[in-house]
Amino acid sequence: MSGKGGEEPRGHRAATIGIHAGSPEPVLGAPVVSPVVQSSTFIGGAGEPASELLYSRYGNNPNQVLVGEKMAALEGTEASLLLASGMSAIAMTIFAALPEGGHVVASRHLYGATRTLLEQELPRRGITTTLIDPESSEDWEAALTPQTGVLLLEVPANPTLRVFDLRVPAEIARDSEILLAVDGTFASPANIRFAELGVGAVVHSATKYLGGHSDLVGGVVSGSREFIERVQNLMKLYGPAPDPHMAWLLDRGLKTLQMRVAQHNHNAMELARWFLDREGVVEVHYPGLPDHPDHAVASEIMSGFGGMLAIVLEGGGVAADAFTSTLELALVAPSLGGVETLVSQPRHTSHIHFSEAMRVGIGIPDGFVRISVGLEDVEDLKEDFGRALDGLR
Template identity: 40%
Template sequence: MKDAARPETHPDKPDWHDETAVLHGDSWLSSDASVVPPIHYSATFKANSAEEFADMANTPRHPNFYTRYGNPVHKRVEAILADLEGTETALLTASGMGAISTTILALVSRGDHVIAQRRHYMSTSRLFEEVLPRFGVESTIVDQTDLEAMAAAIKPNTRLIMVETPVNPTLSLTDLRAVAALAKPKDIITVADNTFASPLNQKPHALGIDIVLHSATKYFGGHHDITAGAVCCSQAHAEKIWDMHTTLGSVLSPMDAWLLLRGLRTLSLRIERINANTLALAQWLEAQPQIERVFYPGLESHPQHALALKQMRGFGAVIAFSVKGGFDATSRFVSSLRLATHAVSLGGVETLAVHTAAMWAGTMTEAQMKTAGIEPNFVRMSVGVEHIDDLKSDLDQALNQPG
């Protein structure tokens, strides 16, 4: 049963630019005169009659029944995210992995075959390589830069292809349009993790991808103060995923949903500054004698720069680079940073940096790190909105610390 009084997207569906959508894409959902939307901090909502209660209980994703099913603040955020990604609807979860796991588990069954990339976010790789096989779902892992290998991996029972681009942490790219072209004639569902790009830099659905996922913790929240996830897709897929969502219970709290909504208001401003800062810092790093190599899709030196220009409008916050001198020199560099914070995550207002080999040494074997492209002297940096000269100065002093 559908909630006819509450369409999923703006009833007029204005053709707004992204900069306007983040501010007004949920305005049609206003229920009072508040300029700032209220927080609906209630786990449950009342019905005025038995008939109304039955309607609420049997309407998928009703925003005023029970917060595990939906919430008015969720509805507002979902309207904006669907607008940004160009999908019919969106669904919020409590984390990025909540979005990924819930989506995959909703769409595959015992006997199905799925294809995933060799390089994914670590927990995504575990889902495909360790968890799904336990439940009778076969996974084939391929090099995402090798389209022939991906095509060869397709079987009669292939149900889903999962991609991520740019990939964590090496920033290699996947050709989204080409993957969609492989999958659509065979009715294979395509899923893309768009976290590292954001919809302001890349729109996978416009390139043919069926379902777009995000760790909304990152750019959408923008302030390193919440964890959240998002699924952007068709109504048909959303109802299947929502059904699994209510079972698994990866539910975003109303307060975190409200903070996410507030973060979205400044998304376009932050992305503009972050894109500019990151490209400038990547170019500066390439010129430093202490740096072995810089990985960033916006650089001409990136092996897939032509693909980046074709499918991205901006290149995002994350730079990866190798410091000369091996593990010890890299550890000393990261420990010497004063402005950039030594912490995980990305896409927020502050610049963050991690020594990736040190971070994952306790959870990945050397062989797994090599497969993921993580060298002992590898640094991943998420660039924030600080002044670019201050960021360069901080990196410069850290690179020139005595050994």
């Protein structure tokens, strides 16, 4: 079983937990950095059944366990499990929560692949979904059926940066004994304390801020020990277990999570304000801006507004293509949360399978450019974006 968080012995704070939680007791001569245990299997007792079979697909390799313990401590949950990707973390969470015939009520504002999973893949397994605009408790309640076992949303949402108030579904989930699952990838545990807000299953694509260096693919689910055990049992069957080396890289990334995210928050806020005054930029989406539709909620539930922002360019898709193709420092690539600034147009990447009308319906018009603000000097980023905007005139 991975992760026994909530047991941080000395009540350490997040930056300390990110560095030390999960590490073995320090003993003379032990390495300061836990080594990669690149072994698929482990020797068991001969002639008698082992209490626990150690096998890396089961999620009990030492590197997997260390990251599970660290993540649980960071989230403040009983347990956490590391999986092979964010998508496998989402899929296994839904499978673990629902029987055949189960029903999900989900926000319409989700990462494209999550929506495709809900709308196209899960119905083949007898699981149906109602998509809603999660603005109020009536929106959630109207969609509930006796089969509803999961409420699902992303906070902040990819790529529109909407910050829906997760305390609303949290209350419904508590009253109705339904699992509230939240994809917190854009926030990371450094910006939102999900479990404290009533989230039952906190899911992250570890590929993004948790790893932080665009060099791994992974996912994490955190929640009660009983629920994480169910997810782990499904991981054993379906097989999306993490490689030990990925777990080791993720542990290294988590050691600097607080520091990195603080600087991502700072750079993104600075750039968002700067974009407001730029000619050719018709919209700036950043929860830290006072005129963002969810600024009040974001101010209450986020300790920082995150490293993701989006702009909409005058001139639509043509302008966005020209803008992104003339950037010299920011890289055009999908994914996010790494030290380098990445830009993408959701119509070409995460929301490529959506019609234009569907995209516009959730606030992604042509001309929408998503920016994962990295850790470069923000003045260099302004110069790069400024040059690309000048080129549009």
